[in-house]
Amino acid sequence: MSDFDEKPEQKKRVTAQMVADAAGVSRSAVSRAFTDGAYLDSEKRVRIRQVALELGYQPNALAAGLQGGRSHLVAIFVGNMRSPYDTAFVGHLVGRLNALGKWPILIDGSGAQASTAVEDVLRYPLDAMILRGGSMPEDLVLQCAKIGIPMISSGRPVDIDGVDNVCCRNADGTRSMTEFLIAQGRKKFAYISAPRAYYSSTQRRNGVVQALAQAGRELMAEEDGDFTVDGGFDAGMRLLSNHRPDALICANDATAIGALTAAKEMGWQVPDQIAIVGFDDIDMARWPSFDLTTVMNPIDRSVDAIIELLNRRLETPEKSNEMILVKTELVLRGTH
């Protein structure tokens, strides 16, 4: 073997034609060797694959995608790449998509250039676009729908033709939690919210208010948070300086962790004097320093639902929109 053979210095990508030449077969044979269920002598298939391996050949997915089939590319528009819940969510989703042979292209929705980014990514013939939290500009959603790209929104229902939705039963979750706390003997309820723009916070608040109304009560106090620990801390400080509730329900776990820290710092006994609960059940909620009672917003099930809707939509592109509602569960730990 010559030195030249030893180090091919192949700058250009190996093509099917090269493999065909090397193996002494036609280009089509090579293509078939990489297509499951194609007519090809099994012995020849093995030989071709062998040659391909030696040459380092991989079918070019770009060219294959041009053929009209699926591209296997899926975009994920992530509203907030900083929040613990969303990042965990995306982590799971990516894993599931990988297992399915779908390749997720991530778009950071919080960036200033998010709209441009979406438009650029739309140049790829995507199998689907998944919206996670945040909000994609309406016109872009419409554009996707117009192009005919299946869209699945998670966390914020989108009522547009061609968009499927996965959403957790926010109000049910906080309603159950509130009922539980009432049954436990709590009487004076407060809520720390997130800005109105966040659909889920409003829904969660509704659940609290409904449960209280049913018991002939109402919220005694309320403060604005922003879904972050710092926001929860500040809101908790403000709220607990001016009121003495015995139950504090927070828009999410981050907020609750912040509020819990504030309460402890102010000398409140949790859960003796006050119950503080969150929503989501992020990893940190079960960290021993918090041991937070919360409402589980199940990532597994939500991702399952997304995958399910994705498969269904790819199978039947013209099917009508669907909305899968994901059930929550109370997670009773140490702060109630």
Next chain:
Amino acid sequence: MSDFDEKPEQKKRVTAQMVADAAGVSRSAVSRAFTDGAYLDSEKRVRIRQVALELGYQPNALAAGLQGGRSHLVAIFVGNMRSPYDTAFVGHLVGRLNALGKWPILIDGSGAQASTAVEDVLRYPLDAMILRGGSMPEDLVLQCAKIGIPMISSGRPVDIDGVDNVCCRNADGTRSMTEFLIAQGRKKFAYISAPRAYYSSTQRRNGVVQALAQAGRELMAEEDGDFTVDGGFDAGMRLLSNHRPDALICANDATAIGALTAAKEMGWQVPDQIAIVGFDDIDMARWPSFDLTTVMNPIDRSVDAIIELLNRRLETPEKSNEMILVKTELVLRGTH
């Protein structure tokens, strides 16, 4: 306008040819209208773009990528999509790549099917492959190098031709921290590690040991963690039951948070009786309940370095390998 016109039901993607027909120009004119710096009457360009917008035309990136230029696709192999540091890292990286017009395809390296996933993604003519933490099987790295895909590894140096590296000065970080604690008067040092397989934990331990040696000391105790809060909690419990160090250095922040929780639970006064410090400076480190003194492993600078190496490599594909070492910084909060 007829009903038919109203709802075009366009299943097929709009192509440049359709736009050309609609605008009464040639196919190439349309192409030029979307290519910056191409010769085209500016008036005509505007008209073509207008028609394209109405029809919902986007150049097909798959077909464009086939042309031999860049695909603008970049794969990110993520070793651990659960750890707070890695997810934050990936979040930043995705944002930066988006801003550059590069589209990141995520591969979950912790999945069982990671190898298959990498091979499948390699079918796309990637502009680059970025390794974040974890470890990609060596043969796959070699395969990428052979194909000629630029690779950049972050968090774990890869010594293979064609692979650039970004790595934080782990040993420097813990050495500075140890020196600082020694100067502060701490005398009995302990370390909670991660499994040997993790390059960074070993490096960080080395820094501690070196600084101690220079002061004529050595580690009085050591326990095995696993880079998680739970692991840190357990290791902390074991360590503090059998020893009475006055400084506990942990392999990362998650470990430190776990150990800190354990220490408080056992009644230790932090920082009076013991200093507990971490590494990374994840978001949670500055949460008020922890207020953790730690070594910053700067995500911004690491991502900057990756982008820099990426640009340089794309500019000069044949350049020799580079390794950018990222400086750490002590972050002095409340646990020292």
Next chain:
DNA sequence: TTGTATGCGTTATCAT
């Protein structure tokens, strides 16, 4: 400045 013609690497169709 513009249109025509060719090539990119693959899969699908059609013969054989």
Next chain:
DNA sequence: ATGATAACGCATACAA
């Protein structure tokens, strides 16, 4: 079972 050939949608060298 296999090989030749036609799409796929675009960019670009070339001709006008």
